[in-house]
Amino acid sequence: PVYHRLFQQLPKEAPIVLLKRREPLSLPDSVAPGMCRLGFMLPYTPLHHLLLRRWERPIVLTSGNLTDAPQITDEVEAIEALDGIADWILSHDRTIVNRVDDSVAVVAAGELRLLRRARGYAPAPLSLPEGFSGLPQILALGSELKNTFCLIKDDQAILSQHMGDLADVRVWEEYQIQLARYRDLFAHEPERIAIDAHPGYHASQLGQKISEELGLPLDQIQHHHAHAAAVLGERAIPIDHPLILTVALDGLGYGLDGALWGGELFLANYHRCQRIGRLLPSALLGGEQAMREPWRNTLAQIFLSIGLKNFIEEFPDLAITDWLKKQPLAVYEHMWRQGTRAPSCSSMGRLFDAVAAACSLAPERLSFEGQAAMLLEAAIAPGMIEKIDDGAYLLPVVTDGGLLGLDPRPLWQPLLSDLRRGLELSEISARFHVGLARSLYSWIEEGFQRANPDSRKIVLCGGVFQNVTLLELLQTQLQDSGFEVLASARLPANDGGLSFGQALVSAARALSDKRAQTERRTPSCV
Known part of the structure; x- marks a missing residue:
């Protein structure tokens, strides 16, 4: 007792x-x-x-x-x-x-x-927003990193505990065990499957297999659309709400054009996701290697902004210069120019990697995803953010074909100059965070003027918004200007909440299909 x-x-x-x-x-x-x-x-x-x-x-x-x-x-x-x-x-x-x-x-x-989200929270069911009723049983299988899966049954969502990174064979085995356990525990018989649009993800391939074996409809859902839908669902936005301006910032996700995205401006709801802006892309030198070795992203930004020759001549004494000169730079420059093993990527996560490596804060090779960005934020001393007025590194909003571009090139000359003159890393990191928050705010304002959405709501989604400094700086600016900010709280902003968003987009499609079938069967009278 x-x-x-x-x-x-x-x-x-x-x-x-x-x-x-x-x-x-x-x-x-x-x-x-x-x-x-x-x-x-x-x-x-x-x-x-x-x-x-x-x-x-x-x-x-x-x-x-x-x-x-x-x-x-x-x-x-x-x-x-x-x-x-x-x-x-x-x-x-x-x-x-x-x-x-x-x-x-x-x-x-x-x-x-x-x-x-794991012990203490999972598998407590999540209520669905207004309009999500009469749903089929849906199985959403999540992403590759920080994976969770989600079951929809009886108009509720059951989100699994954190699974981890499915590229690890031990995690992959555990994922399949837990998936079978959840389906048995909740007597779940899927009638529709939802997966990430990336064809190489283990979870996507499993969903494809289940769909083919059981003859079930398969929804391939764009990564950042699922991020946006997860926030909308958590914040109880009704199913038929008009499009909402959305900022999605993360490491990367498979784009609708087959490119790698990760710094995007959308108009989104559960039914649609229309891209209206992006961070100007840079190259992932060495492909996946650039996700593990942040200095490769610094080099790609140098190619894009200053040029390699000018960089070495103007900043010969920086630690990052010394490191880069030990690399086969001619090979990397050829890769960049030809696009050989250097796919284009509009990732905000990789920009954080590039800045952290330029400041010699990031290790040569990362131990875990997001490490460089965490070290960059951690470098900011208490009270430093409040001291930043002039000198913040701004990313201007530019015309990018038919999109609103956010241009990182102008931040590099002042940042490298501050490094050269020995400015404290605490202040350099603060200038980057403050400048990025101000630039994102300008980008959002431009997006509202261009798209003219029906409300002053704004969705902030993706793993980059786990950066407390950036989230608080941007949210304060937005709220002071009359925006209603929607961001994750009960679910992770990273890929841990992605399967919930996949399930909601799949549910919206299922209800649209059901409505269309009903309309086709209903006789018309002229």
Whole structure:
């Protein structure tokens, strides 16, 4: 009875919450190196309380898994795999049946926002907005990175816990186990399948296979349309709401033209997604290698803005110059000019990588997605943002064919000049964040003038908006100008919320198909 009462008093969700570091800290450098936030969590089971009741200080801990792998749930496997890593292992006489990561959250722009939705939240069902009723059972399989999947049944959405990156064979195996478990637990028999439009994603290929085997309709949904729909659904926007101006910023997604997108301005609702603007594209030198090695994106931006020869002559003493001169630059310049293994990409995530690498904040090779952008934001000292007035690095809005372009080229000359004269990295990063927020605001205003949507709502979606500094700067400007800002909170802004958006777009298509069939069957009278 005592433990039962104790359990009732525990916070139900108890996510890991990222809190700003205070200096000085007596923590080892190996704890969240280079980051400005630390993750804190409360004990959330009676076992935690029993273990920690005699401790008078916090403990530092991490998950029981190898890098990028799911948590180990078998005692024998744990002893073998964690030998030399863990000094002690706490075992139990009850088998771990279901793996679930801890949820992770941060407070940004006045709301608690989930970065990873798992234990404590999944699989609690999500209510659907007005107009989503009479739906078939839908299975949405998510993206490649930070994967979740989503089931629609009885006009509710059931979003899985965080699965991880499906390129890892261990995660892929766990994904299939959990998918089968959810379908069995919720007696889910899909009548329609929704997948990302990228043909190379493991989840997309699985959805294609299920669709063919069961003869089910297959909806291939553009990546950023799903991001937008996830926010619309979370914020209870009705199914027939007019198009809303949407800014989608992330690492990359497969575009409607077959190119790689990631810095886009849309008009979107559940039924449509019309692109009206983009970040001017640069090259991914080496293809996927540029997603792991941020200096490649710096080099691509130099090719695009200053030119390699001028860069080396004007900025010979920078650390990034020294690093680049050790690379086969003639080969990379040829790749850039010819487009050989250098696909064009309008990704805002890669721009963050480029700036972080230019400032020598990013490692040569990233350990995890988003690391460079996190280090760039973490470099900003407390109070520095408020000091930035003049000197912010602006990206002008330009004509880009039939689109509104956001041009990163003009930011490079002042940024590199500030590096050359030894300006503190804290101020350089602050100038970049402030300039980007101001530029995005101008881009949005231009989009409203051009598209003239029906409301002053604006959707902010994609993983880049997990950057607290950028989100708060931009949201403040927008709200001060009378915009209603819609952004993720209960779902991750990254690909962890993508399957929910896929499911909603698929549901909207299913209802449109149903309506069209009814109209065809209804006799007309002239």
